Amino acid sequence: xxxxxxxxxxxxxxxxxxxxxxxxxxxxxxxxxxxxxxxxxxxxxxxxxxxxxxxxxxxxxxxxxxxxxxxxxxxxxxxxxxxxxxxxxxxxxxxxxxxxxxxxxxxxxxxxxxxxxxxxxxxxxxxxxxxxxxxxxxxxxxxxxxxxxxxxxxxxxxxxxxxxxxxxxxxxxxxxxxxxxxxxxxxxxxxxxxxxxxxxxxxxxxxxxxxxxxxxxxxxxxxxxxxxxxxxxxxxxxxxxxxxxxxxxxxxxxxxxxxxxxxxxxxxxxxxxxxxxxxxxxxxxxxxxxxxxxxxxxxxxxxxxxx
Amino acid sequence: xxxxxxxxxxxxxxxxxxxxxxxxxxxxxxxxxxxxxxxxxxxxxxxxxxxxxxxxxxxxxxxxxxxxxxxxxxxxxxxxxxxxxxxxxxxxxxxxxxxxxxxxxxxxxxxxxxxxxxxxxxxxxxxxxxxxxxxxxxxxxxxxxxxxxxxxxxxxxxxxxxxxxxxxxxxxxxxxxxxxxxxxxxxxxxxxxxxxxxxxxxxxxxxxxxxxxxxxxxxxxxxxxxxxxxxxxxxxxxxxxxxxxxxxxxxxxxxxxxxxxxxxxxxxxxxxxxxxxxxxxxxxxxxxxxxxxxxxxxxxxxxxxxxxxxxxxxxxxxxxxxx
Numbered sequence: 067x068x069x070x071x072x073x074x075x076x077x078x079x080x081x082x083x084x085x086x087x088x089x090x091x092x093x094x095x096x097x098x099x100x101x102x103x104x105x106x107x108x109x110x111x112x113x114x115x116x117x118x119x120x121x122x123x124x125x126x127x128x129x130x131x132x133x134x135x136x137x138x139x140x141x142x143x144x145x146x147x148x149x150x151x152x153x154x155x156x157x158x159x160x161x162x163x164x165x166x167x168x169x170x171x172x173x174x175x176x177x178x179x180x181x182x183x184x185x186x187x188x189x190x191x192x193x194x195x196x197x198x199x200x201x202x203x204x205x206x207x208x209x210x211x212x213x214x215x216x217x218x219x220x221x222x223x224x225x226x227x228x229x230x231x232x233x234x235x236x237x238x239x240x241x242x243x244x245x246x247x248x249x250x251x252x253x254x255x256x257x258x259x260x261x262x263x264x265x266x267x268x269x270x271x272x273x274x275x276x277x278x279x280x281x282x283x284x285x286x287x288x289x290x291x292x293x294x295x296x297x298x299x300x301x302x303x304x305x306x307x308x309x310x311x312x313x314x315x316x317x318x319x320x321x322x323x324x325x326x327x328x329x330x331x332x333x334x335x336x337x338x339x340x341x342x343x344x345x346x347x348x349x350x351x352x353x354x355x356x357x358x359x360x361x362x363x364x365x366x367x368x369x370x371x372x373x
Numbered sequence: 374x375x376x377x378x379x380x381x382x383x384x385x386x387x388x389x390x391x392x393x394x395x396x397x398x399x400x401x402x403x404x405x406x407x408x409x410x411x412x413x414x415x416x417x418x419x420x421x422x423x424x425x426x427x428x429x430x431x432x433x434x435x436x437x438x439x440x441x442x443x444x445x446x447x448x449x450x451x452x453x454x455x456x457x458x459x460x461x462x463x464x465x466x467x468x469x470x471x472x473x474x475x476x477x478x479x480x481x482x483x484x485x486x487x488x489x490x491x492x493x494x495x496x497x498x499x500x501x502x503x504x505x506x507x508x509x510x511x512x513x514x515x516x517x518x519x520x521x522x523x524x525x526x527x528x529x530x531x532x533x534x535x536x537x538x539x540x541x542x543x544x545x546x547x548x549x550x551x552x553x554x555x556x557x558x559x560x561x562x563x564x565x566x567x568x569x570x571x572x573x574x575x576x577x578x579x580x581x582x583x584x585x586x587x588x589x590x591x592x593x594x595x596x597x598x599x600x601x602x603x604x605x606x607x608x609x610x611x612x613x614x615x616x617x618x619x620x621x622x623x624x625x626x627x628x629x630x631x632x633x634x635x636x637x638x639x640x641x642x643x644x645x646x647x648x649x650x651x652x653x654x655x656x657x658x659x660x661x662x663x664x665x666x667x668x669x670x671x672x673x674x675x676x677x678x679x680x681x682x683x684x685x686x687x688x689x690x691x692x693x694x695x696x
Contacts, residue, residue: 121483169678176681178482179427183626184677186619190670197663301663305615309494312487347509351498354491361488365480 088220093338095221099231101334103292105327106234107307108314109241110285116321117258117278120170121178123185126307127192128283132158132290133299134196137205140294147207148233151291155284162283167276174275189304196301204298212295230292237288238327241281245323254278258321306350313357319367328369332356378694389539393532401531405603407644408538409596414624414636415545416592421622422631423549423558424585425565427482430489432617433496434464434590438597439607443514444506446602452526453598460594467492468590472583490615497613511608514601527602534603541599542637545592550633561585565631593621616666623669627676629683638685643669 111125122128135154139145169188173181212226245251257264257274265271297303310333318329333353340349360367392404413431420426441463442456471492475485501509522529527537552558560581563571572578601607611617628639647665654664680687688694 172678179421179486180677180681182427182483182486183622183673187670187674187677190619190666191674194663194667194670198661198667202662309490309615313491316484316487345502348498348502351495354495354498357491358488358495361480361484361491362474362478365478365484 090342092221093342094335095223096227097335097338098331099224099227099334100296100338101331102231102234102327103289103296103330104310104314104334105330106238106292107286107289108311108318108326108330109238109323110282110289111311112315112318112321112323112326113241113285114279114282115315116323117254118166118170118275119174119261120166120279121182121185122282123182123308124189124192124304125286125311126309127189127304128158129286129290129293129307130196130299130301130304131192132287133294133303134200134205135287136291136294137207137299140207141205146209147291147294148229151233151288154291155287158287159280159284161280163276163280165283166279167272170279171272171275189308193301193304196304200301202301204300206298207294209295226295230295233292234289237285241285242323244281250274250277310350310353313353316367317356317360319369322367322369325367325369329367375694377692378689381694386543393535398531401535403644403648405531405535405538407640408535408542409599410620410624410640410644411637412538412542412545413593413596413621414628414640415542415549416589416596417621418625418630418632418636419549419552419592420585420589422625422635423552423565424561424582426582426585427486428489428586428589429486429615429618429622430491430493431589431593431621432613432615433467433489433493434593435597435600435617435621436493436496436500436607436609436612437463437467438594439601439612440500440506440512440597441594442598443512443601443607446526447506447512447514453602454525454527457595457598460598461591464590464594464597465587468586469583472586476579476582490618493613493615493618497609500609500613503609507607509609511606513607514605516605527599534599538599541595546633546637548592553633557581557584562631623673625683627672627684629685632683632685634689635683635685638688639683642684643672646672 107125107129111122114120114122114125132154135157136147136150139150140147170181170184173184209226212224212229214225215222216225216228217223245255253264253269254274254277256267256269257271257278261271264274314329314333315326316329317332318325318327333356336352336356337349340346340352344352389404389408393401396404413435417428417431420428438457438460441460442453445451445456445459446453471488474480475488480488500506506512522533524533552561560571560576563574563576564578564581568578597612600612623643624639625636626639627635627643628637629635647668650668651665654661676683
């Protein structure tokens, strides 16, 4: 299970006790910061679905792999995860590009459930390979400077969390800029708008799909390198994050890039609040309840296109 | 039915009926597991293979069924033959509300699948905090003497459980065979292939999809009752986990979605291969967890890539069993 906010050892207020506003503010800030990293992870999923129309059910598992890459390079060479993020993202981009063009491409025209089951198989293979290779023990990256907190008036901000959130924002901004400012980005958006139209105008749709899948996996790689600073890593962590990413993306609107970030922050905050107000173990119940409500009231998500 | 297929079915039934006379307890437990997976696979296949609705949350019906019957037995001493009606009732009402919300509001495809996962996960976390049935610490049924058969309370030998599961699996097979050749089966397949066209022909898609999800849930709930009394312990983390739902869908996908024999063939293949591999790994001295699931994953991957219709349709053509 994910443990996004367990670093906070706040006492849970008992009935009738007044919840300190400073405690509440701290929890909210922590939720927003964690939520931005969630948002980057979900952004990868959203881009992959929005353009290539692939339901990446192995998303959390891919993030677990990138977390292992960060954790192992730290354990072996002492590489700071912030430095590891760039090379890991490049490797993931190449992997994503090749994976899409070889394995997934033939499935693009198959029914939804065939894709879903294919990626489910990939997810099962990844999780259990990680378990067999690295064993069930939890790993983490602890850097001294990350344990310090920054005091900002009454707020105590975790440095590791703050930097992770900043990197997540930076990566998301770079992706936005790519889609808005470059010609290739415009071509990808054209594919998302109309597959047929893009083909008619002579765009190489297959290559653009592969490129998009690569970008999505690069996103999740960066998110994984940040996530290793926030939670302990176990081989079985993938499925919970796949579900989390789907919850975020559906709440925000599947295919909407802004929606993924907004949804990430929303889920980050709601998890943090659930951890404070209810039991920490009940926090994903909050997220699933939010998912069910959004699906019923606004099936296309908060910022998604209308039906 | 093709006469060759009828002979094959008769031979299989005869073999399954006399199996306990010759098999040792290990083989019995393995066969019980295969029958359980064939049964739940059949239930899932009714919804996905016939009506085209992909559920990845069947653990919900399994778990609610198991907890419903087990809680009645544990707290009030009410046996499973009465308790199963509560189990079915709970599952059916959950399935009906999920189905109504989803189908009524036009949630389909991937969104529907994720909604089924969300319901199951919600139940898993909810039961973790539901202390009347033990919460995350689990619910345990009194283990009776294993050599006395008490069919009214479903307490007894592994052979008794084998026959109970065989009866369930045979019943599910017969029900699905009947469905395919009568009105529901034709309507479901029409909806699966093209919902708009089916509606244009006057089929009330909402009503028939509701019937599919509700029947599938009721069947799965019975498997849950069996699970509770066979294993005598229930943990939310085990019975409601998404892994449990995946285990249910593997057999029919590998055997052949929408076929009658697919869930049975898939369940047998998966169980035997995984068991063989686990033994092999143990014999080689590698004591690592995850090998069985890894093999499941690789088989699933190979089947969806190379045999998208599943193994049974290809095998049936080879053996000249199809019409």
